[in-house]
Amino acid sequence: MTVEAHDPRPKKVQIADALRDEIVALPVGHRLASLRELAERFKVTTVTAGSALKVLADEGVIVSVPTRGYFVASPPHAADTGQKAGGLANRDEINAIHSEIQQLAARVAELEKRAQSPSSA
Numbered sequence: 001m002t003v004e005a006h007d008p009r010p011k012k013v014q015i016a017d018a019l020r021d022e023i024v025a026l027p028v029g030h031r032l033a034s035l036r037e038l039a040e041r042f043k044v045t046t047v048t049a050g051s052a053l054k055v056l057a058d059e060g061v062i063v064s065v066p067t068r069g070y071f072v073a074s075p076p077h078a079a080d081t082g083q084k085a086g087g088l089a090n091r092d093e094i095n096a097i098h099s100e101i102q103q104l105a106a107r108v109a110e111l112e113k114r115a116q117s118p119s120s121a
Helices: 013-024 035-042 046-059 075-084 087-116
Strands: 061-064 070-071
Touching: 013 035, 013 046, 035 046, 046 061, 046 070, 061 087
Parallel strands: none
Antiparallel strands: 061 070
């Protein structure tokens, strides 16, 4: 898939829109493709792919876990409820999931560190 040159929307928006449509079918916590993989898929630079992911992160659709990647935070329709009744509950759920993902990433990093260090026993 490539971005359309004749489309008046910026490339990052075209990519974000395409990804948003796909994310709807993914479970919360699902890891998205890497920046390099997305750049190759959409035939853009990694900077443009990163900008598209930032659009989705700013919307609360995905979360970024440093050194781990981008993960599905919630379906796009849940992110749009922020100003409707129940929106705060959804935002709290997203924040709780984001916190859990960060804690899990820290635990994985610690386990990887232990696995790479020589055994001192």
